[in-house]
Amino acid sequence: MSQAGKISYRELVLNGIFKENTIFKLALSLCPSIAVTNNVRNGVLMGAAVLFVQVMVNITISLMRNLIHPRIRLPIFMLVISGWVTVTDMTMAVFAPAAYKQMGLYIQLIVAFASILARAEMFASKNTFVPSMFDGIGMGAGFLLALTVISFFRELLGKGSLWGYQIINAKPLLILVLPAGGFFAVGLLMGFFNWISTKYEGRQ
Numbered sequence: 001m002s003q004a005g006k007i008s009y010r011e012l013v014l015n016g017i018f019k020e021n022t023i024f025k026l027a028l029s030l031c032p033s034i035a036v037t038n039n040v041r042n043g044v045l046m047g048a049a050v051l052f053v054q055v056m057v058n059i060t061i062s063l064m065r066n067l068i069h070p071r072i073r074l075p076i077f078m079l080v081i082s083g084w085v086t087v088t089d090m091t092m093a094v095f096a097p098a099a100y101k102q103m104g105l106y107i108q109l110i111v112a113f114a115s116i117l118a119r120a121e122m123f124a125s126k127n128t129f130v131p132s133m134f135d136g137i138g139m140g141a142g143f144l145l146a147l148t149v150i151s152f153f154r155e156l157l158g159k160g161s162l163w164g165y166q167i168i169n170a171k172p173l174l175i176l177v178l179p180a181g182g183f184f185a186v187g188l189l190m191g192f193f194n195w196i197s198t199k200y201e202g203r204q
Helices: 009-019 031-035 040-064 070-095 097-112 114-122 129-159 179-203
Strands: none
Touching: 009 129, 031 097, 031 129, 031 179, 040 070, 040 097, 040 114, 040 129, 070 097, 070 114, 114 129, 129 179
């Protein structure tokens, strides 16, 4: 029986956002959570790019699953991932050139994200189109949520602004927009997220 047969589509989405959140729960693909989250715009664009790639890779692998020989499945998965990352990279370069100049390298590094390859291997290759799509939406949305939350606090407290617009006139905590501040912010938010998750699960 496929994994999707045991849980609903709603649970697949919520699982990716909360129970198996790529950043806060699994601690995977942490590089962009520190490198591109010094402002909300970059965090949201990076999260949206990963969401798109995750969904399209899951869909593609699910449709091809019966055609892929088990012995060469990982190279095929990587080719599919690199194809969709190339589409995302070229699209962002055209429609968001300013942001792309700051984060272009990290868009290309999506190819190496363990979270995307893991879902292709663990879920999409074993399930049909619709469950795989919802799984991709959940995992991608979880990544987008994490990057948005991290970048929200880093830009607000580190620069006193949101999406480039000045919000706070007080002296900002400049360390939060530096790499060291990124590690600090991710660690604190990861701990808070897991504390909230534990409290919620304890009430069920």
